[in-house]
Amino acid sequence: MTETFDVIVLGAGPVGQNVAARCRAADLTVAVIDRELVGGECSYWGCIPSKSLLRPVLAVSDVRRIDGAREAIGGPIAAPRVFGRRDRYVTNWDDSGQAAFIIDGLGAALYRGHARLDGPRRVAITTADNDLVVLDARQAVAICTGSTATVPDIPGVAEAKPWTNRKATDSSAVPPRLVVVGAGGVGVEMATAWNGLGANVTLLARTPALLPRMEPFVGEHVSRGLTQAGVEVHTGVSVTELHRPGGTGPVTVELDNGENLEADEILFAIGRSPNTADIGLETIGLSPGSWLEVDDTCLVRGVDDNWLYAMGDANHRALLTHQGKYQARMAANAISARAHGQPLETAPWGTHVVTADKQAVPQVFFTDPEAGSVGLTAQQAEHRGHRIKIVDVDMGETVPGAASYADGYTGHARMIVDLDRDRVLGVTFVGPGVAELLHSATIALAAQVPINRLWHAVPCFPTISEVWLRLLEAHRDTPDSQ
Template sequence: MTDADAVKSAVYDVVVIGAGPVGENVADRTRAAGLSTAVVESELVGGECSYWACIPSKALLRPVVARADARRVPGLDAAVQGPLDTAAVLAHRDWYVSDWHDDGQVAWLEGVGADLYRGQGRLAGTKQVSVTTPDGTEHRLTARHAVAVCTGSGAVVPDLPGIADARPWTSREATSAKEVPGRLVIVGGGVVGVEMATVYQALGAQVTMLIRGKGLLPKMEQFAGELVAEALTEAGADIRTGVSATSVDRATPDGPVTVELDDGGRIEADEILFATGRAPRTDDLGLETVALKPGSWLPVDDSCRVEGSNWLYAVGDVNHRALLTHQGKYQARIAGAAIAARAQGTPEATGRWGAHNATADHAAVPQVVFTDPEVASVGLTLAAAERAGHRVRAVDYDLASVSGAGLYASGYRGRARMVVDLDREILLGVTFVGPGIGELLHSATVAVAGEVPIDRLWHAVPAFPTISEIWLRLLETYRG
């Protein structure tokens, strides 16, 4: 038998590489359209979000934020002054990630009629995917219509002296840890950094944050990072801005980590978490077989088809448009519909806000940061709107002055901003900061994505007394 004879071949309409939420949604859409679909996964079906990111981090954060909210309610505050039950918090996290078993996700994928191939998937030429399974079996999958790369992104760890021996945490270790370190250094002030600082400070760690720039959450409105920093500092975290780590050292496998700083300082901690960005998981994907650069982000059009190709799609983090699970799933629905339309020769709706156009990636990306206080935003910040050339006005309001906020929590602190396009009289962006505001975000997302005129928003009456009354206050401020 020749090597070629040993390779098992199969033909599908669509081959999806990566079975995280994005790949699952592409497969769901293509199967719903009647296209045969194979899905390739090298780790757990369900991907990063289900086991090492969104789900475990929010499971860890929920008791932290719930306790913080309860401590601000008269008559309840005295009952919740004690420490969190760390074992119960971690067990709650473990339950939500199914103890890192993917049986349920596999059953769902089988339920939609997709074929699962476990192993490392690589492109092997036009419409070709090779799969090496854990037992060494080689499969060659041919796609009649499309291959969708949905391999996501991974944490970036800087190449510092001593980094390998220091065994630093990334978001994966932070969300799956079995113990709470006594001292934790967090390098980076983005979403992962502030959320994990919130968790571990509340669970009893002494947290030190090293921020290279001027503040936290640099991609959001400046006041968002300021309010989160204020709360973390009050909780006991040490936030140092304008400083970077220059080297790390763990002298013994079980010993502490020593971090040297560019300001001449030094910190000792039990663990160090690098939350310093993401890189595409495309380095071992066979991109060179289709004239693409290994390890690169994959630029796409608004249907998520790779530029210069008529069959290759890159969906989710790998295209670098919006590195958020919900946005990747949105792209997957768009891409799946586009793949089906092109396979079946039906008309495509690729105009702005069309069924085959991921317009929201540009105009209406929503995000919630589950800190205390929460941060929620959609669309453009004031600075981003001005850079884009819009004639805009920022309308700000103190959330604490809304009746619903005062009832929600004593000593409520928060702020809201809407960015108004003065030429079109619509909202380009909205940001809320404050306890309990995450669920407000979808109303803002509808307003931004729907390009609802200010005059029509005036007739969307918020219920009294809820935090949603902030909408009325913002509109009153704008109208003067």
């Protein structure tokens, strides 16, 4: 059978749901298609389960930093209870609630099955019963299919049955020995979580430092925190081969420096690949398996007639759930405007364009200590030609609220200032509890608040947010030509 909708959305994760919600609010008919669980990677194998595993670990660490409170806890974390908490947050991998939200809450049609483009504005769905359903789109098709963890093509990898983020977040058994490969967010967070749950964790990083895309001091703090917690951290090494005869028993991990490690499980957190290999891109002249290049309204380049959009991981602009949802909101605004014949606001920060992906991308990693940043690093700002000033603050030494938060608080903050425009270009925090500081920095960047106006944003005493006052004082008291 063939049905027609204004908008067809491939992927029912957070990004696809945001597209559907905005388009329905604009009185457009919407069909949403997913071949797995409604809610996507984030809900069941990403952000939600990982943070539910990490929160108990970080909570215990925070308590242990406070004299008088640390005496109230003893013994290891109850891993089975943590797994039970995780299972509640992922609704035991039952997506009926999110499916009901799409159907009843949004008034959209939900199709379950494998969707492929079948030429311009057409999508063919193969259902679980092998039925074929064909949908036509009057206005737009939105690709919100996300990405999949990359596994390296090295000898022995298939037999070793390595973990990716999926097994790392849905497992309910603590491996005695776990090797984590990867210096990015998934690697450091999962090393934090599984070490806290009782595994002996070894973290392997190909790069010289952890979290290499952030300011250098962040990786130093996170590496030190992991080491103090008992994680064995190795940088500048790569895995060359794996051995697990018969696919059971311990895994032997061969490294390029000639060393061998023994583990009960190995987790690869080395990157992501787009879920675009089998969605019919070849039927419209695009390359299967590619990241989709888009303009600032998320229209896919190289496709005529302004009907194909890509949001979230599929367009590779920012592989973060919150950024994908932001893209979905802006793109849905553009879809609705085009559908109703309205002009687009295409200037930066306009209603119909994605601007923050270039200037104000926030990211937080729930390690111990936490790490967060928004905007540009010093290196990135200099590379783009900005005349900058780097402002650094030791949070433990200068922020009374930090000292109140934890005895012996250790943390660092950096603000990158554009000297020609007197605006903040980037902010980075590392330290316990800094995740909740980040939105204030994001607002400062997105609103392009002048430095002299930030002086009038008064932080409460004694809170960690007083770091803003310390940053402004440091900016005032040090020469611009540092």
